[in-house]
Amino acid sequence: MIAHSAPQTDCATADTGDVVLAALNVSKRFGAVQALKGVNFDVHRGQVTTLFGENGAGKSTLMKVLSGVLLPTSGELILDGKPVEITSTVVARDLGISIIHQELSLAPNMTVRDNIFMGREITGPFGVKYAEQERQARALMLELEEDIDPLTPVENLRLGQQQIVEIARALSVNSRILIMDEPTSALSASEVDVLFKVIHDLKARGVSIVYISHHLEEALTITDHAVVLRDGVMTAAAPRSEVDLEWIVHNMVGDNFDLGSPPDSALGAPALQLEGLSVPAASGAGLAVDAMDLSVSTGEVVCIYGLMGAGRTEMMESVAGRLAPSGGRILLHGEDISHLTIARRIAAGLVLVPEDRQRDGLVQTMSVGRNLSLASIGNFTKNMMIRPKTENQIIDRSIAEVTVKTDGPNAPIGSLSGGNQQKVVIGKMLATKPSVILLDEPSRGIDIGAKAEVFRILAERAKAGMAVVYTTSEVTECLAIAHRVIVMRRGRIAAEFTKDISKEAIMAASGESMIV
Structure with a gap:
């Protein structure tokens, strides 16, 4: 061949x-x-x-x-x-020849329409034909079965929708x-199904x-x-x-294809508790998280599974302080932290590894080392002055602990592979020495070898007493290191599994069917 x-x-x-x-x-x-x-x-x-x-x-x-x-x-x-x-x-x-890049290359302050036709605008005697561009953009959204208004700024879309726009831009070139x-790293199962239908149609038209x-x-x-x-x-x-x-x-x-197994941890007292947590939907209509109760113990690994729109990300970001809840309480080791800022929650021992590492997890203009030390800057500054020796110790320890493959701390963060960039984001948060770590899709866009390393790191931390909560849209990852699997559906907990966990049961609880 x-x-x-x-x-x-x-x-x-x-x-x-x-x-x-x-x-x-x-x-x-x-x-x-x-x-x-x-x-x-x-x-x-x-x-x-x-x-x-x-x-x-x-x-x-x-x-x-x-x-x-x-x-x-x-x-x-x-x-x-x-x-x-x-x-x-x-x-x-x-x-x-067109390419849909792994890392999105959209202009967030521009509309969906303008992103699709950026650099190849449809023009006429009187300039850009915006109405025709909008018509074609709507047709592309219809083909991709996505209800996105072409005049919406890209920055207002969730990550999966931005991925759809990237795909639409490539399709528009014929x-x-x-x-x-x-192309599916940020898509829900239903969006993947639509993309695969589009691929079959493209093949039928002779597209390679x-x-x-x-x-x-x-x-x-x-x-x-x-x-x-x-x-x-x-x-x-x-x-x-x-x-x-x-x-x-x-x-x-x-x-070597082993994502690990639940660590032999001694589960202790509740580390993180959600009591009736509710989070408004981004659209302003309804709730993304609806009166959710959850308790996670020290040393426990909990996996949150659900389809796109199930409320997983909104729940994680609310707990971390990025989204304001509309009701309920968040307790960290018994103390109500619902009113604390993100910085104070980090200082209290609660950290979040966000879903979009490029936009929310890394500073692209900084080196590998500076990205690793950023969240723990308070540990090596005094009187507004950085103590380089202490910072370098934190960086070197983090590189070793999360096994970042890099030419050195001064290497540009963009020089790393996706898996190593993800380990930098995780290492940055672990450097703050948290007691609870939240990870939103920690394996997004990384290979199976890097996944195994990430899960190994998390399992080791759980064994040392840390509470670990991670979300995933890959059902096989639920069967890796989690002691408990929580399935979310429409903002609520639809099912909970602690033993005899199967792919079929998890997917059935989420409203998903197996791909065959």
Whole structure:
């Protein structure tokens, strides 16, 4: 299928008539780091080619080369059997190649309509034809079955809706090759179903899809060809008929696919208690969280599962102080903290790892070290002066404790893979020495190896007496380290599981059906 050179002999040879775009012996070097090492990769005409690999394997780098974001250090690209130089995203777009990036590239202060047509506005004799752009934007939202007003500012949309806008922008170009880098990372199950219908429609129209996802089982439902990258090298490729979950995991990380098990913790007194907590919906109509009661003990790991819109994020952000509740109380070790600011809740021992690490968890202009030390700045300042020695000790300890793979504390935060960026956000909050840690979708956009590391870190902290609460939209993660699984539905607790937990029972309680 996708092997052209001797070093990658595990891959089958492709029928070149089936290939619309091919990367031949492509390498990419960033200084001393070689991200791609002679990769051969084929995009199949009218089919879905799924690219699997851990964070840092080179997937996004390869896609950026194919879409003109990056120039390869060596190698060549073949389009329709002829060599081509894709020197920019404009050139790629003119050739019919579009990409949906993993990290959103929307302008938050602009409307949905203006984001979709940014840089390629529809114009006439009298300037931009805003009415036509709005009409086409509404049609795209209808196709994606999303009730979003095109005149809504993007900053007013939740993360999953912003992802839909990103997808709509790519669809609006009518590309012949569409690259999707983690398109479902922030989508609900129903939104994923709609996206997959769109993908099937695009295939029927002859569009070639390159699909990247850490949701392995989900991705397999639409895959026609599977390719695995590891450390910048293609390790395997095969048609869907020869691929299963074990094949993917083995070629990605060997046989190490273990998200852990509930830690052998001694559960103590209640650390966090919610008493009738209610949180208004962002729309102003109704409640996102409706009179919720919950108690989490020291040493306990609790997983909150639910579909998008179930109220998970609103509950977490209210407990952390980011959203004001409309009723109820929040108790930390028996003390009512409902009136405290975010800073005072952190000082009291309650921290939140937010869902959107790029927007809410990291400062992009700061280094890895400064991001790690930011939340605990009070521990190394005196009389408004920073004590560098103490700060460096905190940074070095955090890097070691959460196993951040980095060139050093002074490396730009943007130089890290998604999994390592997530570990920086977690490390930053753990550096404050909390007694309760909340994590909203801690595995979003990271690979299975990084997930296992994140869950290992949380399990260790729970064993040491910390209370851990995490949300997830991946049912398999409920079966990892949680002592207890809480299923939320429409702002309320729909079910609670402490033993004999199954995927089917969790999904049934949430109102979801299994993907088959």
